[in-house]
Amino acid sequence: MxxxxxxxxxxxxxxxxxxxxxxxxxxxxxxxxxxxxxxxxxxxxxxxxxxxxxxxxxxxxxxxxxxxxxxxxxxxxxxxxxxxxxxxxGFQDFLGSVFMELELGNDRGGQFFTPWSVSRMMAGLLVPRLKEALAREPFVSVTEPACGAGGLMIAYAAALAEAGFNPATQLLVSCTDIDAVAADMAFIQLSLLGMAARVDTGNTLAGTVTRTRYTPVWYLEGWNDRLKTRAMLQAFRSLMT
Incomplete structure (x- = not known):
C-alpha cells in the first residue's frame, strides 16, 4: 500500500x-x-x-x-x-475526523475522538511550558496515556511549529491506546506528519503493552541515540549536584 x-x-x-x-x-x-x-x-x-x-x-x-x-x-x-x-x-487529525464523520464510532460502542478545535485549544495551554523547556533543552517529551487517533499530540506539534520550532527534532511523543485500531490510527498520522513517536497498544492503567511501534522519523533522526545522550547528561548532572 x-x-x-x-x-x-x-x-x-x-x-x-x-x-x-x-x-x-x-x-x-x-x-x-x-x-x-x-x-x-x-x-x-x-x-x-x-x-x-x-x-x-x-x-x-x-x-x-x-x-x-x-x-x-x-x-x-x-x-x-x-x-x-x-x-x-499540514498538521491535522485527519483519521479521527473522518472516523467521526463516517459515524464509525456507532459500531464501536460510541467511541468518540476529540474534535480538532478542542485539541488545539488544549495544546495551546501547554505550549508556553514546552517553549520554556526548549529554552533549556534540545527537545521536549510529551506523553498521552489514551491517545485515540493522536489528535492532541498532533495539536502540540502544530502549535510548536507555529512558534518556530521543528517538531521532528524538538518534540518526542510517547502515546498509548488500549484499542489497537486507535493506536494504529495514531501511528499512521504521526508517521505521515513527520513526528518522532513511540506508539504502544496496551492498557496504561494495568501497565501492559501488547505492541510497540516507532515512527519512521524516530529512526531517521536517531532518537535512540538522542535518548541515550540525554540519560547520560542527566546522570552527570545528578552526580555533580
Missing part, C-alpha cells in the same frame, strides 16, 4: 472528499467498520519500518489483502494515497 507524496495530484481538501467517496464505494460489500479496520491495519503495517519486511508481517498482510478483490485492493491503495495528500495540507 505504499504511496508517493502528493501522488494523486489533488489538493488536501479535494483529497479528503475523494477519500470519503472511495471509502463508501469500497465499504458496500464488506461493511464500513471492516473496511476501515483493514485499511488502518494495512497502512500501519506498511509504515512500520521494524516489521514491514518480516516474513510474518508479509504473510499476515497478504492474507488480509486476499479477502478483497483486485479492484478493491486498488481502492485500498488509493485510500492510502488520498490520506497522504490530505495530510500534506
Amino acid at each position: 505504499r504511496a508517493q507524496h502528493q501522488i494523486t495530484g489533488l489538493s488536501p481538501t479535494m483529497a479528503r472528499a475523494e477519500f470519503l467517496r472511495v471509502f463508501e464505494r469500497t465499504a458496500r460489500h464488506h461493511g464500513r467498520w471492516q473496511v476501515f479496520h483493514d485499511f488502518v491495519t494495512l497502512a500501519a503495517s506498511d509504515l512500520d519500518m521494524a516489521r514491514v519486511c518480516t516474513a510474518d508481517s508479509r504473510a499476515r498482510m497478504a492474507a488480509l489483502c486476499g479477502t478483497y478483490s483486485p479492484a478493491e485492493q486498488a481502492a485500498l491503495q488509493q485510500l492510502f494515497c488520498l490520506m497522504t495528500d490530505a495530510l500534506s495540507g
